Amino acid sequence: MTDKLPPIAVFDLDGTLADTAPDLVAALNHVLTGENLPPLSFERARDMIGSGARALIRRGFDEAGNPPVEDADMERMFRVFIDYYERNLLNETRLFPGVPEALDRFRNAGWVLAVCTNKFENQSLQLLDLLGIADRFTAICGRDTFPYYKPDPRHLTLTIDRAGGSPVRAVMIGDSGTDISTARAAGLPVVAVPFGYSDVPVAELGPDRLVAHFDDLWTAVTEIAGSHGSDRKTTI
Ligand SMILES: O=C(O)COP(=O)(O)O
Ligand SMILES: [Mg+2]
Numbered sequence: 001m002t003d004k005l006p007p008i009a010v011f012d013l014d015g016t017l018a019d020t021a022p023d024l025v026a027a028l029n030h031v032l033t034g035e036n037l038p039p040l041s042f043e044r045a046r047d048m049i050g051s052g053a054r055a056l057i058r059r060g061f062d063e064a065g066n067p068p069v070e071d072a073d074m075e076r077m078f079r080v081f082i083d084y085y086e087r088n089l090l091n092e093t094r095l096f097p098g099v100p101e102a103l104d105r106f107r108n109a110g111w112v113l114a115v116c117t118n119k120f121e122n123q124s125l126q127l128l129d130l131l132g133i134a135d136r137f138t139a140i141c142g143r144d145t146f147p148y149y150k151p152d153p154r155h156l157t158l159t160i161d162r163a164g165g166s167p168v169r170a171v172m173i174g175d176s177g178t179d180i181s182t183a184r185a186a187g188l189p190v191v192a193v194p195f196g197y198s199d200v201p202v203a204e205l206g207p208d209r210l211v212a213h214f215d216d217l218w219t220a221v222t223e224i225a226g227s228h229g230s231d232r233k234t235t236i
Helices: 021-034 042-046 053-063 071-087 099-108 121-130 153-162 177-186 214-224
Strands: 008-011 112-116 139-141 170-174 190-192
Touching: 008 153, 021 042, 021 053, 021 071, 042 053, 053 071, 071 121, 099 112, 099 214, 112 153, 121 139, 139 153, 153 177, 170 177, 170 214, 177 190, 190 214
Parallel strands: 008 112, 008 170, 112 139, 170 190
Antiparallel strands: none
């Protein structure tokens, strides 16, 4: 039955589809300076992205050499972050080169596309809409869409389910260790992009393929689609 379902490509958002770091780091620095703390350099802050807004604030706060954040302070800073970021989603954020063309190639070949991101669902929908690609995706699932979020594999499997696909015919595409471990835990093959946000080079984290430009995504994904578990061969 599942082989009747269409193949599905599930994309991470920040650092995979779009270079969102400049606007996320600006929002983080808005929070830090509001707390009378010095802003972080872009280079220091960008690789803290990947586990959601609260994790970014916590890491940024720790990096500035502060004692651990209290829960009440976190909630206040989180509100400041979200409020600022929602008003500044697209100041500098851009799609990575070749994204719309690559998505169309998959769609024209009958693939279903979905997004599984640790960004909040509402911001993800808004951002993908502003970037002009929201309509390519059958499901866009954020950190708050389900009771689970990456690296919990249920975030990924429920996204696939919502898009009408099956994990057996799915491939994950992401930029971080979080994406790779989520895909592994769900039993999916995974393609990593090296231009996103990761404190360790993603090539070292064992993705099935490494793709440095979206023009090469189709070949990589179709090579590994349908390979699960032990029949998978790493070629990067
Ligand atoms: O916003 C984040 O920290 C992570 O988002 P991503 O899951 O799309 O990389
Ligand atoms: Mg990411």
